[in-house]
Amino acid sequence: MSELDFLFAFAAVLIAGVMCCGRDGRAGWAAMAVYGAMLVAVMAAAGKVAGGSIPSALGFSVLGHKIGWRMDGLGWFFSMLTAGAAFFASWYAAGEWGRAQPGMKTQHLLLALNVAAMLLLVNAGDLLSLFIGWELVSWAAFAMMAQKGGPAQPAAMRYMIYALAGAMAVLAGIMIVHAVTGSFAYKDFAAAFGAMSSGMKWLLAGLFAAGFGVKMALMPFHLWQAAAYSETPGASSAFLNAVSARMGLFALILVLVKVMGLSALAGLHVPLIGLSAKGLLMWIAAFTMVIPTFIALMQTDARMLLTWHGIGQGGYMLLGVLVGTGLGTAGGLLHVFNYATYQMALFLAVTAVIHRTGTSDLDRLGGLITRMPWTYVTLLMGIIGLAGLPPMNGFVSKWMIYRSLLDSGSAFLLIFAFVGTLGTILSVYKLIHNIFLGRLRPQHEGVREAPWSMVAPMLALGGIGFVTGWFPGLALNLTDIAQAAMGAPELPHGLGGVATARGSLNMIWVVSILLVAIGFGAIVFYFLGNRRYEVNQLNNYAGGHFLSPQVPYQFSHEFYPGLARVIGPWYRGSIVRAEQGIGTLLDVSGDLWRGIYHLAWTPLYLLAATVIALGWAIMGGM
Amino acid sequence: MKSAGGYAPARIRGHERNHGKTVASVLFLGGLGLMLFELISAVPFGSAPMQVGQAIAGEAFARTGADNIVTAILLGYRGLDTLGEVTILFTAAAAAGMVLAGAGRGEAQGQEAGFIFRTAAWMLFPFLLVLGAYIIIHGHLTPGGGFQGGAILAAAFFTPLLASPASPFNHRVAILVEGFAGLVFVVIGLAGLAKGAFLTQLLGTGTPGALLSAGSLPVLYVAIGLKVGSELAGLMARVFGEGSARS
Amino acid sequence: MTGTLLYGGAIGLVIIGLYAIVARRHLMRNIFGLAVMESGVNLLLASVGYRPGGHAPILVAGAAPGPLVDPIPQALVLTAIVIGFGVLALALALVVRVRQAYGTLDNRAVARRLRAENGEARS
Amino acid sequence: MSQSLPAIIYPVAIPLMGAFLLPIGARRMAELAGLFGRIVVLLSFSTSLALAVSIWTAGPAVSAMGGFAAPLGIVFYADRLAMLFLLALNVAVFLFWPRGQGAKGGPCTLMLALLAGGSGLILSGDLFNIFVFYEITAVASYGLAASGRTHAGFAAALRFLILGSVGSSLMLIGIALIYARTGTLNLADLSRIAPHALTGPVGLAAFILLLAGLGVKAELVPLNTWVPEVYGAAPARVSALLAGVVSKLAMVVALRFVVQVFPGDGAHTVLLVAGILGVLAGELAAWRAGSLMETFSYSSIAQLGMVALAFSISGAAGIAAGIALALHHAVVKPAFFMLAARWRGPVGGLAGAVKDSPLAVWLFVILSLSIIGIPPFPGFWAKFLFLKAAFAAPSAGVWIAVFVMLAGTVVEAAYLFRAVLVFFADGERGGSTPRFAFAQLAPALGLGAVLLAAMVFIAPLGASISGMADEASNAAAMAARVLDRGE
Amino acid sequence: MRLLADIVLMPLIAFITGLFLVLMYRRVRAKIERRVGPPFFQPVYDIVKLFAKKTQISHGVMHDLSIVLLLGGYITAEIFLPVPGFKGLAEEGDLLTLIYIMMVPMLGLALGVGSCANPNGSIGISRALTAMLAYDVPLAVAIIGATMTYGTTNLVEIVRIQQEGGMATWGIATMPLLAIGGYLAVHGMFGKEPFEIYIAPAEIATGPMVEMSGKYMGALFIMQCFQLYTIGVLYVTLFLGGGENWPLFLIKVAAVVFISVAVTNVYGRYRTDKVVRWMWKWPTGIALLGLALVMAK
Known part of the structure; x- marks a missing residue:
């Protein structure tokens, strides 16, 4: 019974436990404890998995193919992420928020199912078990998204269609590999990939990239994620946002980077433009970084804004991994970890706001800083991480990705990355301003701070973000294991950060100096000059204009009017129209075929078909 | 639209016929005809390789003792086809019976046929019976x-019905005969199992040309004759809608 | 010559029967077409077994009067005829019921009524 | 190694005798008809089981009817594939025996006739004999289609009959062509003569005509316009039986023709095109279907299109995939039909069905997951076999077939889960959707249990299917078994 | 020990130089408007007056924290900015870190103004952030171009590379187009006239500064000193060969600020979207051209 089996056992016990007695209050805390235990088990397995991999007893052979599960470094890293995210989600759900929810038992059950499915996916031993895990994850996520009913259902349906189309592409890819190599093992695929014809390589790379890209919401397939993830109930959607989309990245890394190898991908050249397959994928990642971020800028719902950013951040991770150098891969993987921490904190904070005010519409919130200070602090730490500014961990991974892009000389990709970060800064400020800053709405006068059972996990996540920001070495040790398993070059790093010849980063110094400087600033501010005199939030000077406490005006709608006028025309939604085009095509051809079955007299068609077939046969059509 | 003639076809608005469809069907049919003709004439008329046919023609008499080789094939070599065929008739009759059950009186009772036909019907009855029986019994010789015999028997029972629709037609007897005849056929077949395979010929081959030659074949043919006769009669009576009330 | 006549005739019958089924809207004409078509097919099947100068496959007291025609197609035709008859009888029964149910024998109207009754919502 | 097994006729003879006796008995004790019928079916099932066991152990069985050796007389040839579908037919007929007001004499007789016809169809090794048994099945299914005794039932049955008869006549022309070219009707004999007699356009045309006849029952594209009407109008049990098993029998017979008589790739291309059109037509029409019953009618067209695709791949792998797909569909589709029988009317009206009949809804979900092909379920392994077979011999047509199949699966998942989401929608007026009496749900639950059992025993099931496929794909061995019996 | 001295002295020097730059800015502006201009110590007097005000109105904890974050941010930035004689922590954090540290005070100010709950302030910040997006794009292109040519992002290393060959190896010499594009972006960063939309007294009552009074306003004045100094020194470090010795270094920084100030007084004020369009057309175009040249080599 290896650690992996313990993990699977925990997941199974959890599902059974929630199934039978998920109804009473303590189920939430019990679930949290189990997830905690899972996290500890995964951490304990770190030593063993660093070198080789942990085989699992789970495995069966069917139709002559042996299917097994094995945990290697990469799988370990993503299992750790899943367990961690589930731990915080269940901690959050166990508290008052859970009790206030209608169908809490189903949420716990679906969370447990999702975790189990993800563990099966990330610890897959061969291509077939990878596909099995992949399908289970898609369907568990579908169930989780559709559970709330109402607007969630069309969003979930749209997700399911995308996910299944992706899964079918993956299945086709796997079967082609099987046809060529005769087995599903990764090493056979890796060995045979080199010898394949470039056409076959393109096909396989295309199928796997598209199939896994759908789950990661890469550019052309990104339309489903925002609505689907924001319609899921609070804690589960935090979990989905933090980890579920990264399963796509895991699979991409596993197949494209670890098995096929980046050098092989770089070898494949697009005939017309001088771009290689790797370059093409990097540009897709670049566009996925920028365009969803600027769509997020224009959102008016807090959850939609955050989910659109989730898509954008996915682009960073993929870009980092695809650079291929030790620094880039470490940057990409670290960004996965960092993203999980701050995105989850943000989503839990927004859920707390929804829990208290009942809405997440940015045009109807404002000034909550006076009512919900701790949620404000969490959101602040979250947006600093999301924007990638120094004190938080988001900055470290972004810096590493920029550094690796600079080293590999891809300047234009770096420009896209910069523009993406700038867009993020603008939209996260809009988020925190429209919710917490500005004037408090009259109806939110009575709003109280979120209960401690909700604030505690949020602050803990924020704390993790800060600590790994201050000492990135802690997180880099985790990514080293994944990097080793991925076959990417080793990254020498200290506790503070990375020291390379062409520019180094030591976060210990940066953050310490920042804190010292802020301390110095505080001294200057608080001790020089007279005592401060606090004024009511609504007592403002407006230069004799319309402003008065009776007429509260919160500037939140259309927050960046100038920018909107410039980039407004770019939002033509061409991809949305393409999607609708496919939809109508399906409906029209469906009606056409159904029409045939509604004809009054059908023997004519039988006759026609037979005559055509006979004609073809007689014309010697062997 | 009710016309006195009972089942006169309702007027179909024929005028707005769909010309496009007619042209299409004519075209396709022409194509089909040409192709079929060309296909079938790939084997010039009369020169089809009579591989199995020749072999059977050679040994049929020796093995079955029946003069009429077609009967030898029908009941001997391809006995199962005949069983299948009888089953189809039976199934069709059962299905028609089910479909028409409870159809009620439906249209008006068919009115009496002309006087000549009414009297002739009853006279014809015995002759038809004899002719039918003869054809059934000599199935393996001539x-x-x-x-064929069963059809004539059915006609024998059906003509009086045509003559005077009111006359009763005993469906219960028809179904009884039908069931038992079918059963006889299958039982003989199963009895053949003892001698090797299903439907093996029993009772030897008998003296060539004599009435009692060709072993169990004539028995089978009598069973078929009775079954076909009763089925057809019952079927036509039911379709004619006369005695359906009592079935 | 007789070959083309026979084959041509058989296929002609099939074509006529098919025309009645395909191009006409009156159900009774369709069923007649069916009957004609089946007779055409049977004729085709029977004429396949023709041998020039062949005698009917009836032996006289065990001796064949001369070269025999291929007996198998004749057996097959006999079965096919009875099958055709059975199907036709069922068709007639169904026509009677359809006539009573829908009051018309126009297959287009029947089809429309049928779809309506099947409750296929025109989505 | 093969055995001569005269008893192979019992699966046909027993139901036949039952059919002949039933009307006699039915006149007096109407309700006894149902019971008597079930006993006959049980008897037939047990004999078939015994025969199957002996065939599994001692190899395929050959039995010349009337003692006349192969090329002259009619031969029954039963290998494991035939026995599998025979058992499936028996189980289905028993499971979907007419109940309630439909259980009077008529439908039961037809059911027994259908059983006899189906058994003969799958076991027979003679071309014309297959035609005769096919006609029995056809007439029985016309009658059963009308057994609902509704106006729509009669009209649908009539249109079905006309279409079927046109198909049968074309098939007969095909048989005439084959007989004209080869002079024999025995499949084994044909498989020996075919390579030099039937390879030309005439052979291919003959196959097309045969396929036109079989296609009507096997729901191939241009020939299946009767499907939505008949399945909508016939009683649900009949639709379940027809869609579930009888259509598969026609497909298996088509497979026999392809394997034994027309091994050239012309026939495979025809099946491939029919399959692709079938999947396209089925999935797209189902996407726009109104009621559940209509959706499943089109879905069964699509599934049979997939089976045709599988059979169009020459070699044992294709056949194994085809068998797996057909078997899986035979288990899942009837259950769907039983569910659709209660949930009539547009899907929208079934909101909140999960509150009224949770068991039925969860069964629906499991069946949908399996038919889409989600890994743990057997549906996935069927598709897996198909993809393995397809990619083993990739040609342009096969690529299109794979694409169409995968795209079809996505569309299928879309419309099935569109319905599931409606079921789970929190319909405010609970209690408005029809509830399930246990008797109505029993067959569906039974099939669900079979599905789950198959999920658990997938390994042995997979091995036996591939064994079956190897045996069924070897035409030369079949011919040797039948012809060189040395009697 | 050496590091402790750097940490204390570098911000101090930055503040003092910043005061001179502000003084120079106001003097030049006065001269152009044909008036005498403020006395030498006027900036110091302003700050002392503001800190000495009796009523210091605050709009909540975040308002205070933002000022603290502001000062802390700039002090940290100074420490990472190498000047002749003082290396500070430039080795520990490179150019990219510096750029992001410069964004911390901007975010701090935005949060502070936001918490003042004054719509004018919010509109001001919205315009300020839009302007930041506008000028940061060409700036990013320039910086990327520069790091591409130098091959390193370590500022001390960059200064050493530029000083190797005297004037010929200065950034402006090796990459003229990038230097010009960069300067136009830097001009936007100063937040003066053509790009001063977010202060626009007429429309939004001096935007972010509307609620700032007393020592809050004083802190903003200090920020302005730091801002002028940091941006000037950054540009000098990247493109003008950094400081060989103090007098030359001060002259270069003064020159950078002087040109910008001179240009400022001539223009009116661009609307926000005009700022974005202008910034993304001319400076970005020039910088991209320069980058293309750099990449070509």
Whole structure:
């Protein structure tokens, strides 16, 4: 019974436990404890998995193919992420928020199912078990998204269609590999990939990239994620946002980077433009970084804004991994970890706001800083991480990705990355301003701070973000294991950060100096000059204009009017129209075929078909 | 639209016929005809390789003792086809019976046929019976057999019905005969199992040309004749809608 | 010559029967077409077994009067005829019921009524 | 190694005798008809089981009817594939025996006739004999289609009959062509003569005509316009039986023709095109279907299109995939039909069905997951076999077939889960959707249990299917078994 | 020990130089408007007056924290900015870190103004952030171009590379187009006239500064000193060969600020979207051209 089996056992016990007695209050805390235990088990397995991999007893052979599960470094890293995210989600759900929810038992059950499915996916031993895990994850996520009913259902349906189309592409890819190599093992695929014809390589790379890209919401397939993830109930959607989309990245890394190898991908050249397959994928990642971020800028719902950013951040991770150098891969993987921490904190904070005010519409919130200070602090730490500014961990991974892009000389990709970060800064400020800053709405006068059972996990996540920001070495040790398993070059790093010849980063110094400087600033501010005199939030000077406490005006709608006028025309939604085009095509051809079955007299068609077939046969059509 | 003639076809608005469809069907049919003709004439008329046919023609008499080789094939070599065929008739009759059950009186009772036909019907009855029986019994010697004889028997029972629709037609007896005849056929077949395979010929081959030659074949043909006769009569009576009330 | 006549005739019958089924809207004409078509097919099947100068496959007291025609197609035709008859009888029964149910024998109207009754919502 | 097994006729003879006796008995004790019928079916099932066991152990069985050796007389040839579908037919007929007001004499007789016809169809080794048994099945299914005794039932049955008869006549022309070219009707004999007699356009045309006849029952594209009407109008049990098993029998017979008589790739291309059109037509029409019953009618067209695709791949792998797909569909589709029988009317009206009949809804979900092909379920392994077979011999047509199949699966998942989401929608007026009496749900639950059992025993099931496929794909061995019996 | 001295002295020097730059800015502006201009110590007097005000109105904890974050941010930035004689922590954090540290005070100010709950302030910040997006794009292109040519992002290393060959190896010499594009972006960063939309007294009552009074306003004045100094020194470090010795270094920084100030007084004020369009057309175009040249080599 290896650690992996313990993990699977925990997941199974959890599902059974929630199934039978998920109804009473303590189920939430019990679930949290189990997830905690899972996290500890995964951490304990770190030593063993660093070198080789942990085989699992789970495995069966069917139709002559042996299917097994094995945990290697990469799988370990993503299992750790899943367990961690589930731990915080269940901690959050166990508290008052859970009790206030209608169908809490189903949420716990679906969370447990999702975790189990993800563990099966990330610890897959061969291509077939990878596909099995992949399908289970898609369907568990579908169930989780559709559970709330109402607007969630069309969003979930749209997700399911995308996910299944992706899964079918993956299945086709796997079967082609099987046809060529005769087995599903990764090493056979890796060995045979080199010898394949470039056409076959393109096909396989295309199928796997598209199939896994759908789950990661890469550019052309990104339309489903925002609505689907924001319609899921609070804690589960935090979990989905933090980890579920990264399963796509895991699979991409596993197949494209670890098995096929980046050098092989770089070898494949697009005939017309001088771009290689790797370059093409990097540009897709670049566009996925920028365009969803600027769509997020224009959102008016807090959850939609955050989910659109989730898509954008996915682009960073993929870009980092695809650079291929030790620094880039470490940057990409670290960004996965960092993203999980701050995105989850943000989503839990927004859920707390929804829990208290009942809405997440940015045009109807404002000034909550006076009512919900701790949620404000969490959101602040979250947006600093999301924007990638120094004190938080988001900055470290972004810096590493920029550094690796600079080293590999891809300047234009770096420009896209910069523009993406700038867009993020603008939209996260809009988020925190429209919710917490500005004037408090009259109806939110009575709003109280979120209960401690909700604030505690949020602050803990924020704390993790800060600590790994201050000492990135802690997180880099985790990514080293994944990097080793991925076959990417080793990254020498200290506790503070990375020291390379062409520019180094030591976060210990940066953050310490920042804190010292802020301390110095505080001294200057608080001790020089007279005592401060606090004024009511609504007592403002407006230069004799319309402003008065009776007429509260919160500037939140259309927050960046100038920018909107410039980039407004770019939002033509061409991809949305393409999607609708496919939809109508399906409906029209469906009606056409159904029409045939509604004809009054059908023997004519039988006759026609037979005559055509006979004609073809007689014309010697062997 | 009710016309006195009972089942006169309702007027179909024929005028707005769909010309496009007619042209299409004519074209396709022409194509089909040409192609079929060309296909079938790939084997010039009369020169088809009579591989199995020649072999059977050679040994049929020796093995079955029946003069009429077609009967030998029908009941001997391809006995199962005949069983299948009888089953189809039976199934069709059962299905028609089910479909028409409870159809009620439906249209008006068919009115009496002309006087000449009414009297002739009753006179014809015995002759038809004899002719039918003859054809069934000599199935293995002369052309004809269970099916042809059965049809004549059915006609024998059906003509009086045509003559005077009111006259009763006893469906219960028809179904009884039908069931038992079918059963006889299958039982003989199963009895053949003892001698090797299903439907093996029993009772030897008998003296060539004599009435009692060709072993169990004539028995089978009598069973078929009775079955076909009762089925057809019952079927036509039911379709004619006369005695359906009592079935 | 007789070959083309026979084959041509058989296929002609099939074509006529098919025309009645395909191009006409009156159900009774369709069923007649069916009957004609089946007779055409049977004729085709029977004429396949023709041998020039062949006698009917009836032996006289065990001796064949001369070269025999291929007996198998004749057996097959006999079966096919009875099958055709059975199907036709069922068709007639169904026509009677359809006539009573829908009051018309126009297959287009029947089809429309049928779809309506099947409750296929025109989505 | 093969055995001569005269008893192979019992699966046909027993139901036949039952059919002949039933009307006699039915006149007096109407309700006894149902019971008597079930006993006959049980008897037939047990004999078939015994025969199957002996065939599994001692190899395929050959039995010349009337003692006349192969090329002259009619031969029954039963290998494991035939026995599998025979058992499936028996189980289905028993499971979907007419109940309630439909259980009077008529439908039961037809059911027994259908059983006899189906058994003969799958076991027979003679071309014309297959035609005769096919006609029995056809007439029985016309009658059963009308057994609902509704106006729509009669009209649908009539249109079905006309279409079927046109198909049968074309098939007969095909048989005439084959007989004209080869002079024999025995499949084994044909498989020996075919390579030099039937390879030309005439052979291919003959196959097309045969396929036109079989296609009507096997729901191939241009020939299946009767499907939505008949399945909508016939009683649900009949639709379940027809869609579930009888259509598969026609497909298996088509497979026999392809394997034994027309091994050239012309026939495979025809099946491939029919399959692709079938999947396209089925999935797209189902996407726009109104009621559940209509959706499943089109879905069964699509599934049979997939089976045709599988059979169009020459070699044992294709056949194994085809068998797996057909078997899986035979288990899942009837259950769907039983569910659709209660949930009539547009899907929208079934909101909140999960509150009224949770068991039925969860069964629906499991069946949908399996038919889409989600890994743990057997549906996935069927598709897996198909993809393995397809990619083993990739040609342009096969690529299109794979694409169409995968795209079809996505569309299928879309419309099935569109319905599931409606079921789970929190319909405010609970209690408005029809509830399930246990008797109505029993067959569906039974099939669900079979599905789950198959999920658990997938390994042995997979091995036996591939064994079956190897045996069924070897035409030369079949011919040797039948012809060189040395009697 | 050496590091402790750097940490204390570098911000101090930055503040003092910043005061001179502000003084120079106001003097030049006065001269152009043909008036005498403020006395030498006027900036110091302003700050002392503001800190000495009796009523220091605050709009909540975040308002205070933002000022603290502001000062802390700039002090940290100074420490990472190498000047002749003082290396500070430039080795520990490179150019990219510096750029992001410069964004911390901007975010701090935005949060502070936001918490003042004054719509004018919010509109001001919205315009300020839009302007930041506008000028940061060409700036990013320039910086990327520069790091591409130098091959390193370590500022001390960059200064050493530029000083190797005297004037010929200065950034402006090796990459003229990038230097010009960069300067136009830097001009936007100063937040003066053509790009001063977010202060626009007429429309939004001096935007972010509307609620700032007393020592809050004083802190903003200090920020302005730091801002002028940091941006000037950054540009000098990247493109003008950094400081060989103090007098030359001060002259270069003064020159950078002087040109910008001179240009400022001539223009009116661009609307926000005009700022974005202008910034993304001319400076970005020039910088991209320069980058293309750099990449070509």
